[in-house]
Structure formats: C-alpha cells, structure tokens
Amino acid sequence: MSVNENSITMRSIPTLNTLRLILRPFELADGPRVQTLAGAWEIANTTATMPHPYPDGVAEQWIAGHAEGFAKGNNLPLAVCLQDGTLIGCVSLMGFRTSHSRGELGYWIGKDYWGKGYCTEAARELVRFGFAELALNRIFGQHMSRNPASGRVMQKIGMKHEGCLRQHLSRWGKLEDLEHYGLLRCEWLAAQACGMRT
Numbered sequence: 001m002s003v004n005e006n007s008i009t010m011r012s013i014p015t016l017n018t019l020r021l022i023l024r025p026f027e028l029a030d031g032p033r034v035q036t037l038a039g040a041w042e043i044a045n046t047t048a049t050m051p052h053p054y055p056d057g058v059a060e061q062w063i064a065g066h067a068e069g070f071a072k073g074n075n076l077p078l079a080v081c082l083q084d085g086t087l088i089g090c091v092s093l094m095g096f097r098t099s100h101s102r103g104e105l106g107y108w109i110g111k112d113y114w115g116k117g118y119c120t121e122a123a124r125e126l127v128r129f130g131f132a133e134l135a136l137n138r139i140f141g142q143h144m145s146r147n148p149a150s151g152r153v154m155q156k157i158g159m160k161h162e163g164c165l166r167q168h169l170s171r172w173g174k175l176e177d178l179e180h181y182g183l184l185r186c187e188w189l190a191a192q193a194c195g196m197r198t
C-alpha cells in the first residue's frame, strides 16, 4: 500500500478555512447557485468538460455524487464561499487515491468575483490539505494556453511549469494546447520551511 492509500482515513468531505474563505462540502441546495455561476460562458469556455448551456438538474446530480467520489478517492470538490456564506466557486482535487500518490487541482470562480485573489487563496489551502493531510507526493494542474489567468494562479501557489501538451484537448470543436504545472511534496515542504507562501 502506498503512503497515500495508507493515510486517508477521513470518511467525509472536510471543511477548510482561510483568511477570507470557507471551503466546504457542496449541499444539494447549492444546485441552482452552481447552475447560475458555472452556466456562464466565461466559465465553460476555458474548462475541459463544463456543459454549456448548463442543463437543469445537472448540478444537483453532480453534487449527489460527491460523497461516493470522495470515498473512492476520485474527487475532493469544495464549495468556495465568502465569510458571509455566499458561494462563489469550486476548487477540487481529483484522483488523489492511487498508487501514484498524486492529485490534480481544478477550479472555477464566478466571473463577478474574478481578480480578487480568491482562487489563489482557495487553491493554496487545498494544496496544503493535499500534502499535509492526504500525504500526496505531487499535485499537478493543467490549463488551456489561451487561459493565462489559470496559469497565474498555479504560479502564485508555487507550481512549476512542466511543459506544453500541444493540441492535447478537443473543446468546442477546436484542438487546444494545454500548459502543464506540477508541485512536489519536497518543494512544498521546503517552501513552508522558508516561510514562503506556497
């Protein structure tokens, strides 16, 4: 058994806190809010799988699968909420329970809340959770080359650019280049020891 498989004892999706945000499990009642926020073209456009238009019922179906997805180690999705409870987006860690001891970071933030550092704050905390609580060895992420804001988030949380996967993804009928980023546990620990904000 790998370190990762051995160390996951959590039975339910956790709630995490940052200075400005609460990262909590989604609830079925969040469905309409998710549909509104994620249904915007500006969100779907640069994601790999978000439907557009966003059909009724899909958000509720997605949320209903979270507990099982977490139990199997397929996904840890967290609702990104302001301190007043307003849901503004989602940050997730996918495929974290494999013998590879790695997880893939993903996120979206409602367009009215862009540019305020919220994604960076949420992603930084989920990366901390992945290394400190799930004992992962590597966290990676990828974004379309035409989506530099996502790349900037990965840079700000200390991930290293590992290369470009040319014409790797077909989306909206067009082949997209993907930028690949990664962060190793040893790099994250070293940055923590130096007091750097990764």
Ligand SMILES: CC(C)(COP(=O)(O)OP(=O)(O)OC[C@H]1O[C@@H](n2cnc3c(N)ncnc32)[C@H](O)[C@@H]1OP(=O)(O)O)[C@@H](O)C(=O)NCCC(=O)NCCS
Residues within 6 Å of the ligand: 042, 043, 044, 046, 047, 048, 107, 108, 109, 110, 113, 114, 115, 116, 117, 118, 119, 120, 121, 142, 143, 144, 147, 148, 149, 150, 152, 153
């Ligand atoms: C990517 C996304 C999550 C960023 O959310 P956010 O809360 O605005 O992110 P932050 O505010 O933490 O950081 C964004 C950074 O990108 C920068 N940025 C924004 N547009 C940019 C552009 N066109 N070129 C370069 N940098 C850009 C911002 O200036 C900021 O960096 P800074 O703090 O150094 O100024 C948001 O744009 C989004 O949801 N996009 C649609 C969904 C998506 O693409 N998800 C990611 C799929 S890989």
